[in-house]
Amino acid sequence: MRRLMICSFLLVLAATANAAQPIRLGLNYPSTGNYKSEGLELRRGALLAIETLNRQGGVLGRPLELISRNTAAREEKARANIEKFAAEGATMAFGGATSEEAIAAGQRARELGLLFFPTLGYANAITGHDGQRYLFRETNSAWMSARVLGEYLSWHLPNRRYHYVSLDDNWGHSMEQALREATRSRDRARHGFSRISARGARHEEYLAALKKAASSDADVLVIVLLGQDLVQTMRLAHDLKLDQRMQIIVPNLTGSIVEQAGPQVMEHVIGTAAWTWRVPALVKSEQGQAFVDAYIAQHQRYPDSTAASAYAIVQQWAAAANRTGSLHSEKIIKALEDHRYSLLKDEQYWRSFDHQNVQSIYAVRVRSRSEIMQDRFKQDYFNIIHRMDGEAAAPNLDEWQEERGDELSLR
Structure with missing residues (x-):
């Protein structure tokens, strides 16, 4: 016992x-x-x-x-x-x-x-x-961002000429390809591009890509970059006054990017976000x-x-x-x-x-610097300009299986 x-x-x-x-x-x-x-x-x-x-x-x-x-x-x-x-x-x-x-x-x-x-x-x-x-x-996914942007741009900026500055990695390639499909800018001869090294890119590389964009007849500049690559490229684009002659698109926007690059540099840039603090x-x-x-x-x-x-x-x-x-x-x-x-x-x-x-996925535009500065934290960066339902944005089963090839289920 x-x-x-x-x-x-x-x-x-x-x-x-x-x-x-x-x-x-x-x-x-x-x-x-x-x-x-x-x-x-x-x-x-x-x-x-x-x-x-x-x-x-x-x-x-x-x-x-x-x-x-x-x-x-x-x-x-x-x-x-x-x-x-x-x-x-x-x-x-x-x-x-x-x-x-x-x-x-x-x-x-x-x-x-x-x-x-x-x-x-x-x-x-x-x-x-x-x-x-x-x-x-x-x-x-890149596909979801591209679809909401493609729909918005086709309504508000139809029949424009594009130029892409993209990161030379998996995301950069898939994002650019998805946007080209969504905006009907597949023709690389008409809608030019530059690649940025996935690691160790320098000032000269960003500058060369932007000068190539400046010499084109593009109406829309798509910058498919993230982190400090994006911050430095946006600052250079502002210095070159590209934001005054082109609509700049940054497919994946975050508040931290706007904060680092500065509201004046990012003013009126269009991108996407799955969520902002105003959504709730x-x-x-x-x-x-x-x-x-x-x-x-x-x-x-x-x-x-x-x-x-x-x-x-x-x-x-x-x-x-x-x-x-x-x-x-x-x-x-x-x-x-x-x-x-x-x-x-x-x-x-x-x-x-x-x-x-x-x-649901949102297209957003960076607010003007004067609007941002009026906010209590000076961080109210985005206006939501378009919304797409998740089912419409995400690839369907047939599209997914086409990308998968022979392996048609997850393992």
Whole structure:
């Protein structure tokens, strides 16, 4: 009898210890390099989600803990970090600043049985050609950005001549190609282009690309860049007064880019965003507004779409774990597939055949500097100028299977 009581006591102690054991989540983010400002937004959004969930009792009665590692936007570091997260007991991983990172980290996560949610990876290949069962993308694809821009530009700037300055990487190629299709600017002889090195681009390279654009007869300048590549190119374009003679398009816009380049430099630039801090009020989302208010209270600034994506990923993974009563990746995959929810905006869902998050996408224009300066934080950067429903923006099953080739389902 005494032995039975001791065994029961030990089992209770073990269960209590396990209940208190934190659940670890691994965040790949760039704290240095070309995308460090975006990395800061990622970490802030993730931490706010974890703080919110822990106040509500955590996941399966256990608190969440964030493990963060710098990638410097390098795929080899992103992949190595996944191995470290797994060794440290992480149950899922997310983050990254480039499409190459997303693909490399996602592949290693699958090999280790971890779910991976990329953040700033927009290349079509992430949920297209290189899509796989253990990867879910919350952010929009290049295809989705191109379609909302294509529709807006066809209505408001029809029959214009384009010139493209694009990053020479997976995302840059897919974004340019998708925009050429959407805007009917496929003819490269008429609608010229320049490529920017994916790593180590210098001032002279940005300048040469912009001078080539200036010597063209283009009406629209499309700059398919991110991070410091985009900041430096936009400053040079402003110095060359290209913004006075061309409509500048930046397909993926974030508040941190406008802040770094400066509102005067970015004035009237058109791009896309899946979310802005004004969207919750626009669609009457109470949870979305609570996120905005909490972020402002902590940081005295508006949250960016990057922070919102990290926040939503953690919340959605946690909700799936609580629904299934398990941290097992396969069970969470089944709980996420075709799951519809409203969190920070109107309804969206994780599509089962490609694991792309299907959601409304917005075309936005950077407000004038004078308007921005009137705001209390001087950070109210965007006016929403067009909206497209997620089903219309995302590729359909036939289009997805055409990109996949012989492999017509996720593995």
